[in-house]
Amino acid sequence: MSIDHDQDCPGLLPEPPTAELQLVCVLHALADPMRLRIVAELAGAGGDELNCLAFELPVTKSTMTHHFRVLREAGLIRQHRRGTSKMNALRTEDLAARFPGLLEAVLAALPHCPRGADAPPPAGVAAGC
Amino acid sequence: MSIDHDQDCPGLLPEPPTAELQLVCVLHALADPMRLRIVAELAGAGGDELNCLAFELPVTKSTMTHHFRVLREAGLIRQHRRGTSKMNALRTEDLAARFPGLLEAVLAALPHCPRGADAPPPAGVAAGC
DNA sequence: GTCAAACTACGAGGTCTGTCGTACTATGGC
DNA sequence: GCCATAGTACGACAGACCTCGTAGTTTGAC
Numbered sequence: 055m056s057i058d059h060d061q062d063c064p065g066l067l068p069e070p071p072t073a074e075l076q077l078v079c080v081l082h083a084l085a086d087p088m089r090l091r092i093v094a095e096l097a098g099a100g101g102d103e104l105n106c107l108a109f110e111l112p113v114t115k116s117t118m119t120h121h122f123r124v125l126r127e128a129g130l131i132r133q134h135r136r137g138t139s140k141m142n143a144l145r146t147e148d149l150a151a152r153f154p155g156l157l158e159a160v161l162a163a164l165p166h167c168p169r170g171a172d173a174p175p176p177a178g179v180a181a182g183c
Numbered sequence: 184m185s186i187d188h189d190q191d192c193p194g195l196l197p198e199p200p201t202a203e204l205q206l207v208c209v210l211h212a213l214a215d216p217m218r219l220r221i222v223a224e225l226a227g228a229g230g231d232e233l234n235c236l237a238f239e240l241p242v243t244k245s246t247m248t249h250h251f252r253v254l255r256e257a258g259l260i261r262q263h264r265r266g267t268s269k270m271n272a273l274r275t276e277d278l279a280a281r282f283p284g285l286l287e288a289v290l291a292a293l294p295h296c297p298r299g300a301d302a303p304p305p306a307g308v309a310a311g312c
Numbered sequence: 313g314t315c316a317a318a319c320t321a322c323g324a325g326g327t328c329t330g331t332c333g334t335a336c337t338a339t340g341g342c
Numbered sequence: 343g344c345c346a347t348a349g350t351a352c353g354a355c356a357g358a359c360c361t362c363g364t365a366g367t368t369t370g371a372c
């Protein structure tokens with residue numbers, strides 16, 4: 055997995071280019087209830103950027119950092135700094151270009167997805183197997 | 184994850200009913216190169232059933248058993264005994280009913296998928312991250 | 313300069329996963 | 343009954359993963 059640094063947008067964190075997105079990595083990144091919840095909330099935000107604390111995840115900040123990094127290194131989200139915050143956005147178009155229909159199918163399969171960022175899921179996206 | 188035993192088809196191994204398929208479990212089952220390869224070959228077989236040894240995976244039999252069980256318990260494949268063999272088939276319709284478009288998107292995203300079971304991938308579906 | 317906020321780095325822990333080898337259980341053919 | 347075939351059960355191991363706590367960095371406000 056190569057991470058390109060040649061984006062000249064200031065504050066943008068390194069991420070894999072669209073052509074190098076790996077299906078196994080994307081599926082692995084999505085195969086976790088916490089990360090699926092992050093992706094769902096980002097999708098529910100309708101393209102808006104959210105900072106890490108906006109998700110109110112039931113884990114510590116360092117665990118949050120871990121999950122956001124997994125998502126970014128898999129190519130699912132884009133992150134850039136703004137002040138002391140880090141803003142997150144779904145790479146919807148890149149994913150649609152590389153894996154057409156995949157993100158849409160995953161989002162459609164999510165339970166309780168009311169298309170709004172102000173309706174946090176009660177406990178978690180899925181309780182696990 | 185509940186496994187139902189109330190199928191009266193003889194030799195059918197227990198599997199989760201369609202309504203109880205979990206997105207996280209399905210994604211986790213797909214997030215492995217070996218299992219993705221199994222799913223790809225089953226899809227390439229066009230609905231035909233294949234026994235476990237037909238896949239010629241570069242792992243031992245016990246590892247193969249492990250991967251087939253993960254796929255079956257996630258609801259991706261259906262298994263039933265025939266003589267000394269165990270036949271495997273993709274649960275295409277069940278998956279399409281529960282997660283519309285998901286399996287199609289994953290299969291479309293697979294590299295080297297020539298729509299034929301007689302063209303085994305050279306080394307693996309994906310080398311990993 | 314000082315402080316708080318937001319995030320990261322690092323290490324540690326416990327758990328899960330993928331793989332193997334060996335022993336074992338059907339099943340079917342002779 | 344005996345044997346080969348196909349697959350399972352079980353234990354073991356290394357490595358990856360998820361989580362946490364603590365310490366550190368960066369940024370902006372005062």
